[in-house]
Amino acid sequence: MKRREFINTALTGGVLMLTGSRFPTQEARLADARIEILLDEPIGRIAPEIYGHFVEHLGGVVYDGVWVGENSKIPNIGGVRQALVEAMKRIKASVIRWPGGCFADSYNWRDGTGPRAQRPRRPNFWVDAPEWPKGAPDGPWKYDTNHFGTDEFLRFCQLSGAQPYLAANLRSLTARDFYEWVDYCNSPAGATTLAEMRAAAGQREPWKVRYWGVGNESWGCGGNFTPEEYSVEYRRFAEWVPRYGLNLAFIGSGPNGGDLGWSRRFFGRLAEKGGFGRMWGWALHHYSWNVTGGRTNDWFQGKGEAVKYPNDEWYELLSEANRMENLITDHWAVMGEFDRQHRVKLAVDEWGAWYKPGSEVHNTHLLGQQATIRDAVLAGLTLDIFHRHADKVAMANIAQLINCLQALFLAHEDKFILTPTYHVFEMYAAHQGGQSLRTNVSSSRPQYTRNGKPATMRGLNGSASLHDRRMVLTVTNPDPNAARETEIAIHGATVKEVSVTTLTAKDIHAHNSFDNPRVIEPQASQASVKGSRALVYSFAPASVTRLQITLA
Ligand code: AHR
Numbered sequence: 001m002k003r004r005e006f007i008n009t010a011l012t013g014g015v016l017m018l019t020g021s022r023f024p025t026q027e028a029r030l031a032d033a034r035i036e037i038l039l040d041e042p043i044g045r046i047a048p049e050i051y052g053h054f055v056e057h058l059g060g061v062v063y064d065g066v067w068v069g070e071n072s073k074i075p076n077i078g079g080v081r082q083a084l085v086e087a088m089k090r091i092k093a094s095v096i097r098w099p100g101g102c103f104a105d106s107y108n109w110r111d112g113t114g115p116r117a118q119r120p121r122r123p124n125f126w127v128d129a130p131e132w133p134k135g136a137p138d139g140p141w142k143y144d145t146n147h148f149g150t151d152e153f154l155r156f157c158q159l160s161g162a163q164p165y166l167a168a169n170l171r172s173l174t175a176r177d178f179y180e181w182v183d184y185c186n187s188p189a190g191a192t193t194l195a196e197m198r199a200a201a202g203q204r205e206p207w208k209v210r211y212w213g214v215g216n217e218s219w220g221c222g223g224n225f226t227p228e229e230y231s232v233e234y235r236r237f238a239e240w241v242p243r244y245g246l247n248l249a250f251i252g253s254g255p256n257g258g259d260l261g262w263s264r265r266f267f268g269r270l271a272e273k274g275g276f277g278r279m280w281g282w283a284l285h286h287y288s289w290n291v292t293g294g295r296t297n298d299w300f301q302g303k304g305e306a307v308k309y310p311n312d313e314w315y316e317l318l319s320e321a322n323r324m325e326n327l328i329t330d331h332w333a334v335m336g337e338f339d340r341q342h343r344v345k346l347a348v349d350e351w352g353a354w355y356k357p358g359s360e361v362h363n364t365h366l367l368g369q370q371a372t373i374r375d376a377v378l379a380g381l382t383l384d385i386f387h388r389h390a391d392k393v394a395m396a397n398i399a400q401l402i403n404c405l406q407a408l409f410l411a412h413e414d415k416f417i418l419t420p421t422y423h424v425f426e427m428y429a430a431h432q433g434g435q436s437l438r439t440n441v442s443s444s445r446p447q448y449t450r451n452g453k454p455a456t457m458r459g460l461n462g463s464a465s466l467h468d469r470r471m472v473l474t475v476t477n478p479d480p481n482a483a484r485e486t487e488i489a490i491h492g493a494t495v496k497e498v499s500v501t502t503l504t505a506k507d508i509h510a511h512n513s514f515d516n517p518r519v520i521e522p523q524a525s526q527a528s529v530k531g532s533r534a535l536v537y538s539f540a541p542a543s544v545t546r547l548q549i550t551l552a
Contacts (some may be wrong), residue, residue, distance in 0.1 A: 004410045031487040031536055033443030037464045039492030041438035044391035046465055048094040048432040049385070051425060052165070052397040053408070054350060055153070056101035058126050059366030060403035062238030063140040065411055066156060067148040074141075074414050079147075080156045082261075082308035082411060083416045084402065091425045092432055095211065097165040097349055097397045098153045100125070102221035104213070105171035109181045110147020113201060119146035125221075126366055130300075133363035139366050150185065151198070154207045161209065165349075165397070167331075170215030170233055170253070171223040178214075185209045186244045198446045211249050211395075213349070214238055217285065218253040219262055227262050231269035238277040249280030255331060257286050258323075263331050267338040274425055276339060281347030285357065286327055288320035288378060288407075293450040306355040306369040306511055311480075314374055314508055315448045317353060318458045318478045321378045324351065325385045332392045345394035348386070352399045352406030352421075353378055361514065362412045365403045370513075373505040373520055373542055375406055376420035380461075380476040380544035382502075383428050387463035387474075390436035398419050398425075417517040418510040423503050427522055427546045430472045439473070443486070446479035460484055460539060471549040477539040489534045490549070497550040498535065499526045504543035 055061055068074040068081050075082040099107050106125040113119075127142045140147070150166075157164040166176045166185070180194060187195040195206070214237045216222045218230040225233065229251065238250050255262040263282070270276055289311040289395045290297065291304035304313040328346060336342055353375055360368030379398070386393045398421070402409040408422040443459035462475035471493075477484050501524045512519050529535075539545055 004337075015075050025534070029073070031485045033441070033460050033484045033486040035460070035462060035475070035486055036440045036490045037471070037475070037488070037490045038438040038440075039466065039490070042466075043388065043436040043438060046387050046390045046431050046434050046436050047394050048092065049163070050386045050393060051153040051173055051262065051429065051432055052093065052095040052097065052349070052395055052403045053093055053162070054097045054101070054399045055099070055401050056404070057099050057103045057107070057124055057144055057148075058101060058400070058404055059141055059368055060362060062148045062413070063399055064362070064413070065154065065402035065409070066363060069147065077159055078155060079152060080159060080417070081118060084411070085156070085159045086407065087418065087422065088162065092429045093160050093162040094432070095163045095165050095395060095397070096157050096160070097167060097213070097402070100167055100216055101350070102126070102216065104167035104216045105169050105222040107169050108151055108173060108177070109184070111146045113151070113184070113197065116147050117325070119149065121145055129366055131357045132366055133357055133360055136363045136366070139364060141366065151201045151203055154185070154203070154209070164207070164249040165211035165213065165251070165395075166209055167213035167216050168237065168360045170218060170237060175237045175239075178237050182209070182212065185240070186246060188244060189521065206244065208246060210246055211251065213253070213283065213368050215253040217256065219259070222253055227265035227488045228269055231266050231365060234278060235270070235273065238279065248278060250278050251281040252279050254285070258327055258330065260330055260334050263334045267335055271338040276344055277293040279344050282335060282344050283347050283349045283376065284327060284331060285350040286324055286348065287350070287352060287354040287399070287447050288317050291316040293455070295451060296444055303354065303356045306359040307372055309374075309509070311508075312448055312450060314480060315446065315455070315457050316450070316477070317374060318378060318381065321353075321382055322458050322461070323387075324348070324382055328385065328389050328392055346392050348393060348396040350399045351382060351396060354405055361403070361410050366411075367405055368403045368407075369405060370410075370422050370511050371406065372509055372511040373420055373421035373503075374508060376424050376503050376520065376544050377407070377476050377478055377542060379421045379424040380428070380474060381478065383431075383478065384461050384463040384474055385426070387431060388439065389466060412514075413513045417512050417514060419512060420503060420520045423520065423522050424544055427501050427544065428474055428545065430549075431463070431465045431474065431550060434467045434472060435470060437464045437466055439464045443484055446481070460486065469551045471551060473547040473549060475539055475545050477545075480542040483538045483540050485536060485538045487534060487536050488547075488550075493533070493551040495529055495532045495535060495549055496552045498529060499524065499548045501546045502540060502543055503545075504540045508542055
């Protein structure tokens with residue numbers, strides 16, 4: 001095999017070879033896969049808001065996760081877990097959605113204002129959920145003390161460097177409560193009674209909250225509306241809200257996964273009245289949960305284990321995640337039937353893996369779950385999909401931040417660890433704000449057995465972005481059994497230097513734990529090359545890889 005340069009990196013199975021030819025033909029035929037990056041086909045700017053988070057009053061997310069209280073022995077900043085704030089800054093957390101989720105449509109923002117000791121205790125939306133781990137004691141996760149309210153949340157965002165995204169209660173409060181919440185957050189210092197109330201809580205200047213969700217899952221826990229009914233409620237809520245000089249961005253409660261009818265009927269109704277009422281984003285929720293390969297669609301029976309899963313569930317779960325691409329393009333097409341200029345973008349404000357209960361790190365963590373290398377691959381391939389549709393997806397929020405579903409962090413009292421998903425966010429942060437480039441990936445498909453029959457799934461997946469002369473290419477290899485030697489052709493530039501970061505594990509069940517917090521961590525290496533327009537790289541099995549490529 002003729003190769004002009006050969007660089008053996010220190011990486012796990014990663015072999016980087018560079019060719020001087022513009023379109024290497026010999027290697028192309030020999031490689032298992034091919035990635036073509038087209039510099040002259042920009043897709044759109046990768047909105048930093050794609051790297052958004054979600055904090056709901058659910059199990060251990062707020063109490064034990066984000067909020068430990070000012071008098072805690074756990075290091076905190078005004079009651080917020082300090083280690084969390086520091087880790088959020090490292091991944092350039094862009095936006096945080098709060099207070100739900102389903103909780104949002106049961107929440108009265110007034111309960112979380114004023115002196116903490118005088119705030120009311122209320123039953124949490126999730127108090128009767130069938131998934132509560134056995135023996136879960138009562139506490140703020142079941143009867144909310146409201147110690148974490150609007151100002152505490154907005155301070156957490158400020159400390160983390162993220163923008164807030166507040167979800168308004170459309171099911172059980174009024175349009176007036178909504179615009180008064182906007183008043184409380186955004187009115188100029190001293191201008192209104194609510195501005196004075198905010199000042200009494202320690203925040204004289206407006207918080208300047210731009211993103212507002214108008215309900216959550218209004219087809220389900222957010223009111224069980226039809227799209228026609230929700231369109232009436234949406235218009236009522238969005239019709240008049242004081243702007244206070246801000247370019248407010250409203251996010252409508254969009255579909256459950258592939259329910260195109262919800263998008264079509266809602267947009268149709270808004271179009272009848274001639275506009276989209278300051279709607280900036282249309283929420284899309286997609287969880288990867290059904291690992292049965294079609295045996296059942298039952299919400300409880302269809303889920304698998306977070307850690308001790310059989311091999312076929314690896315493939316099934318990742319295939320579920322791959323559905324995101326069609327969900328985006330299908331809903332986008334429907335939205336375009338009415339919103340021809342595509343003024344409204346998609347906000348995928350809940351996504352991630354959802355497993356059976358049983359792997360939570362504490363029994364107060366309703367919907368808490370462990371995270372393996374499989375979750376890292378899921379996160380990487382989903383973020384790559386968002387990049388490839390940077391013209392359509394303006395925001396995304398992984399569910400959820402800590403101690404719940406596909407969390408970036410697990411914490412209990414003074415224990416705090418980073419999950420593999422966190423490391424993907426850390427690696428992929430380099431894409432934020434870059435120009436997404438058309439990236440064509442072709443590779444062989446991993447084979448597995450699905451309910452006794454041969455099956456395959458999508459192979460390598462990736463995306464590339466450009467930041468002046470620096471290119472970021474991220475790639476996931478979902479095949480747990482084979483590396484993929486891949487020819488990477490960069491059309492329109494030559495390569496000067498490449499640095500590689502890989503996240504992988506030999507055991508597909510590998511995960512970080514309080515006892516072993518660094519089982520899965522990114523590994524870095526550097527390769528210096530000159531004048532090449534293509535390279536060959538071997539992507540390790542079950543891996544997420546970032547190549548940072550300096551162009552000449
Ligand atoms: O993230 C958990 C729940 O999933 C949210 O509260 C709800 O919006 C969705 O159904």
